[in-house]
Amino acid sequence: MCDTQVLVTDEAVWFAKNSDREPSEPQPVLRYSAVHDDRQKLVRVSHIEIEQVPDRLATILSQPVWCWGAEMGVNEAGVAIGNEAIFSKRASLHPGLLGMDLVRLGLERAATADAAIEVMTTLLERYGQGGAAGYKDQSFCYDSSFIVADAAGAWVLETAGRSWVARRVRGHAAISNALSIGADYERCSADLSAGRADFAAQFDTRLMPWFARSSSRRRLSMQCLSAQESPSMARFARHLRTHRHADRTLEHGSNADLCMHSAGLVRRHQTTGSLIAKLGAKGAQQWLTGTSAPCLSIFRPVTFDGEWSVLTDPDRRIEAPLWRRHEWLHRWALGDLRLRERLQVTRDEVEARMFVASADGSSAGLQQADRLAAAWHKVLWESLSTLPAPKLSRHWRRIAARDGIDPTRAAGAATKLLAEPTIRERGA
Known part of the structure; x- marks a missing residue:
């Protein structure tokens, strides 16, 4: 379960995400350098090999330890992408690209949000999506939706198998774990171009989004975004820490909470990493927790050079020292x-x-x-x-x-x- 939001203003585009995963799954923050003239022909992503490109942008990723891709991230050109699990009628365990792979691929290969949409959808149509997407739970699989943003604006991109639709964001948008685009899309895959069908009605399922309280979380995000008259890092931090009922203890929370706490069979996942990014004409600013539960974490800045406490050395990715250390404090x-x-x-x-x-x-x-x-x-x-x-x-x-x-x-x-x-x- 996850929540991703974007707010488009005259000054900047604000992007924020809570990544909800299994409570035992470390999600360190890693920074990868730009690559130029790479001679490698193929790259192994989470489950399959695909064609590599010779030139890639530097990225900052919030990345589950087992996965090649990322839950969310920003690149050196100021593009931000986050994904959501969508339990569409086409979700499959057959190996393909994961939504997390597409997040990283879009960030590595595109300098604008429009270009990232093109990269991601081209790869989706060519390779398909699918495969185990859980950490301990290898039966967990899903399709994905995305918010793709840069300083000029943002898109919502939603998928079902190799099919996809995209809609430009006007003002603000939020996505949770259900399809939100009906027939009001502006771009789509070739198989949908013959007629304008209701994408969400055609491909979404009901049971998992209902258990996940996807609609409730999206409504809460939209309410918070619509009230952001003067957006700031502090306001977005409070937003990502939202519990629907502030008077309840954390373990008696709800799947309708933006800040999710694992509590059992119905609420198995929790927020294991959070990101806020301000995408402006003078460059991007990004702050991440690198740790679980934003209500029990602190946001930390990071840039594309220098040393920063939120970063994990790629050589120590599996150890995820900051994330694991904070788990003692969190728990x-x-x-x-x-x-x-x-x-x-x-x-x-x-x-x-x-x-x-x-x-x-x-x-x-x-x-x-x-x-x-x-x-x-x-x-x-x-x-x-x-x-x-x-x-x-x-x-x-x-x-x-x-x-x-x-x-x-x-x-x-x-x-x-x-x-x-x-x-x-x-x-x-």
């Missing part, structure tokens, strides 16, 4: 109300300082914001060694025991982990 906070309140209050104070420091978009301001985020995280992390074990729900105790990230049994483990230099925050 501890799920079962410790005082820690959760302290985390959220201090995070809001620090983030406010970060957004002020980086308001001019200068490298110095962004670096200062990054140091503030790293220091906040380090202080919260170090406090774990002084706290009693939290009281997790049965659901989270099972996950924690399986993952080896179990604060209910290992309150003293934080002390040992703090001694490891590999888990210390950069610059803190």
Whole structure:
């Protein structure tokens, strides 16, 4: 389950996404350099090989550890793309491109949103989509929808097998886990050109979108977007942290929450990474959590050069050190109300300082914001060694025991982990 939003203003295009995946699935943030004159003919994506291109743009990706593709990302030209699982009538386990592969391919190969639509749909029609799309759950498969944006505007692209439709965004748009384009598309695959059918009615299913509360989450996103009179990083951060019922505890939340918390069979997934991007004429600004649960995380800036605390070295992709380290803090906070309140209050104070420091978009301001985020995280992390074990729900105790990230049994483990230099925050 996921939610992706875009807001088009005269000043800039704002893009935001919560990526909801299995709670055990790390989703580190990686930066890949531009490539020129590559002689490699083929590239192995998640399940198949496709033709490679010699020149590729630099990208910043929020990437599940097992997958070649990405849930969301931005490229050096200022294009942002995020995808949603769509449980269409054509979803298949037969190997093809994953929606996450198409996100990365669009970002690597296109310098504008229009060009990314062309790249993605051409590859979709040629190779099809399909294959296992889960981490532990290898029976999980889906088709995808996307928001593709740049400083000039944005598109919603929705698919069912090799068929697709696209509609330009006017004002704002949001997508969740159901098709949203009917007969009001502006571009489409060749098989649909003979007649203007209702794409959503023809290809969407009912059961999974109903369980996922897709329509409710999309309505909530649209309400938040329509109320954004003066958009900012801070406002989008609050938006991505939205719970439909703020007075409920996290484990009693709902599939209608934008900030999702795993709680059992009906709500198996949770938000494992978040992104906010401001796409302007002078370039893009991107902030990511690189960690689970935006309501229990801090957004961190990142650019296409320099060192940033949100980034994971590609050589340590499988380790995903920041994501795994934060899981101790995240899971501890799920079962410790005082820690959760302290985390959220201090995070809001620090983030406010970060957004002020980086308001001019200068490298110095962004670096200062990054140091503030790293220091906040380090202080919260170090406090774990002084706290009693939290009281997790049965659901989270099972996950924690399986993952080896179990604060209910290992309150003293934080002390040992703090001694490891590999888990210390950069610059803190």
